[in-house]
């Protein structure tokens with residue numbers, strides 16, 4: 001006989017938080033949003049995020065650019081796994097190598113190139129500073145630098161050679177590899193430079209530091225860093241090629257891996273986790289997705305460092321329609337969180353859980369945390385920002401960005417599907433869409449964080465842990481949801 005659950009499957013929008021006593025101890029500026037992302041016993045070291053946000057394992061969301069931007073704000077990206085092992089590892093390397101204020105040069109020419117090529121390169125990259133090296137590539141010996149102040153298009157012939165345009169190496173002021181951003185800036189100011197090339201002992205260009213970037217790159221107090229001061233990087237993996245992919249990602253510097261699947265309650269995930277944990281005991285790996293107690297326990301027992309919760313709730317998801325599997329996200333989080341707490345009582349091990357998908361309003365994040373999630377994973381939210389890989393387009397009077405599901409045809413996950421199903425029987429589990437363009441990640445995240453802190457302050461909580469202990473949540477009727485929006489008024493156009 002089929003098991004029929006007594007309770008209805010519910011979503012975040014059906015709940016509200018009831019305020020608790022607020023005191024000076026939980027003023028927004030005192031609130032601590034750090035949160036665990038790997039399993040631990042009380043008192044044991046574990047990895048923590050500085051803010052409870054990770055970005056989705058999706059081609060339209062998490063590449064190295066978004067990963068850098070999010071880690072600089074204190075969160076973590078899981079770089080998408082639906083690409084070759086080499087290109088995913090390269091993205092991880094870019095995150096790990098990123099040094100605030102130290103720019104990796106993308107424009108190289110050799111001394112034999114001409115002004116014509118200088119202009120063409122400038123057009124391609126949009127950058128005016130060009131490094132001149134012995135072989136015209138990044139690994140050549142640095143022989144000079146060209147900036148737009150070195151030539152006059154109206155006077156100089158287009159076939160003038162680069163060696164006659166550049167400022168030669170001997171005349172350059174350079175910084176040595178390994179200097180701090182402050183030291184670099186002191187050199188820039190002392191010598192009235194616009195750009196300081198950072199050069200290693202083999203006279204190769206390692207980075208460039210620009211005067212105009214200084215303000216933007218001053219220390220960021222929430223940056224998520226490892227002990228070598230590199231940003232943390234996460235990576236999505238699958239249950240097929242992990243024996244080759246995982247060593248390459250770890251070698252590239254990936255800090256935390258996550259198995260990426262709509263359905264994590266499978267022997268494939270168990271095998272992948274136990275294999276990875278036995279080969280790389282120091283590696284961290286999250287798993288999922290699950291929506292109930294059994295799925296959670298299965299992955300926890302396998303050794304998962306965190307468990308991801310959510311089937312079919314994502315904005316681009318059609319899994320519930322296609323396969324009829326899933327569960328309301330709030331109900332799933334409530335059940336998994338209470339199982340996690342029981343698991344902690346039984347074993348002494350705390351396993352963080354991640355609420356993945358379906359965050360529409362910022363208040364949903366607060367509700368997910370209050371219900372026991374340690375952090376949330378978002379796709380749509382991050383896809384809207386400058387840093388995401390999707391194209392920015394104009395539609396009518398509005399700017400939008402592309403956002404497509406990992407189960408959509410666009411994502412062309414053929415490699416994975418081809419192993420379990422033929423192309424003839426393949427069906428889509430996600431859609432291709434647009435999301436409204438929203439600007440820079442940092443600006444939007446600051447507003448979201450400020451709302452969450454304000455919610456926590458109202459609920460008398462100065463940390464996520466305290467929030468989870470104290471929160472009181474009520475189910476609301478469809479009529480009270482209506483009451484919660486602006487109603488029975490005539491809204492003015494907001495053009496002031």
Ligand SMILES: NC(=O)C1=CN([C@@H]2O[C@H](COP(=O)(O)OP(=O)(O)OC[C@H]3O[C@@H](n4cnc5c(N)ncnc54)[C@H](O)[C@@H]3O)[C@@H](O)[C@H]2O)C=CC1
Pocket residue numbers: 057238239240260261262263266268289310311312313314317319356357405406407413416419420429430
């Ligand atoms: N969170 C969600 O609700 C959903 C997420 N997605 C996303 O779409 C992408 C694809 O997800 P899935 O289709 O679930 O990928 P998947 O690779 O986990 O599963 C595809 C199929 O292969 C089977 N399978 C997995 N490992 C296997 C192995 N080693 N040998 C043989 N068969 C195996 C699975 O049971 C399933 O039938 C992911 O990025 C996922 O996050 C897709 C649908 C829903």
Ligand SMILES: O=c1[nH]c(=O)c2[nH+]cn([C@@H]3O[C@H](COP(=O)(O)O)[C@@H](O)[C@H]3O)c2[nH]1
Pocket residue numbers: 056057058310312313314315316317318319320356357358359377378379380381404405406407408429430431
């Ligand atoms: O049914 C699905 N078909 C897809 O093609 C798909 N792609 C991603 N995902 C999942 O959705 C999450 C992101 O959800 P949001 O956009 O709501 O943040 C992600 O983190 C995934 O869990 C998919 N689900």
Ligand SMILES: [K+]
Pocket residue numbers: 263264265266
């Ligand atoms: K399953």
